[in-house]
Amino acid sequence: METPAAPHSPAAEPATPDPSVSTVTVTVNSPDEMRELGLALAKQLRPGDLVMLTGELGAGKTTLTRGLGAGLGVRGAVTSPTFVIARVHPPLDEGPALVHVDAYRLGGGLDEMEDLDLDVSLPDSVVVVEWGDGKVEELSDDRLHVIIDRATGDTTDEIRVVTLNGIGDRWSSADLGSLTG
Numbered sequence: 001m002e003t004p005a006a007p008h009s010p011a012a013e014p015a016t017p018d019p020s021v022s023t024v025t026v027t028v029n030s031p032d033e034m035r036e037l038g039l040a041l042a043k044q045l046r047p048g049d050l051v052m053l054t055g056e057l058g059a060g061k062t063t064l065t066r067g068l069g070a071g072l073g074v075r076g077a078v079t080s081p082t083f084v085i086a087r088v089h090p091p092l093d094e095g096p097a098l099v100h101v102d103a104y105r106l107g108g109g110l111d112e113m114e115d116l117d118l119d120v121s122l123p124d125s126v127v128v129v130e131w132g133d134g135k136v137e138e139l140s141d142d143r144l145h146v147i148i149d150r151a152t153g154d155t156t157d158e159i160r161v162v163t164l165n166g167i168g169d170r171w172s173s174a175d176l177g178s179l180t181g
Helices: 031-042 061-072 110-116 118-124 176-180
Strands: 021-028 050-055 086-089 097-102 125-130 143-150 160-167
Touching: 021 031, 021 176, 031 061, 031 160, 031 176, 050 061, 061 097, 061 125, 061 143, 160 176
Parallel strands: 050 125, 050 143, 097 125
Antiparallel strands: 021 160, 086 097, 143 160
16 A cells, blocks of 8 residues: 655745845854954944844854944943843944844833834944844844854853844845855
């Protein structure tokens, strides 16, 4: 007797690439390399850019943002804004300010974040939002979503796999591939 075919599962089929998303994956071996990735990425950022950072606690979101701040040439030490929710780092020269937001303690979507006036800051700044998934996507059709994966559990492994998804027209022509080498 012939074995019946397995039921069709759309999830088993390869996903059709979305032409409006540019994706690059980078392996980072240490906190210093994460900061270096931030420095390199900062060269591609400009006023109006929204960068969303996703990753477990300790994945390196703030370390990456430190590199962004150094690369953008902003004032002040870039530290986690967990307890103040947002920090603005003005530029030392002509570049954009860095608005660093930690949305971890914010439960709702964009409505709950309105008090931060991110929509006002966005055109003139680079806005980086940690834990922004489901909360800030409405700010811009064009955004860079950075996902940092790390080994979980009892490990001292510092290796991270960083996936950069450039979403929208702004990122379709960006050279994210230059970050891999």
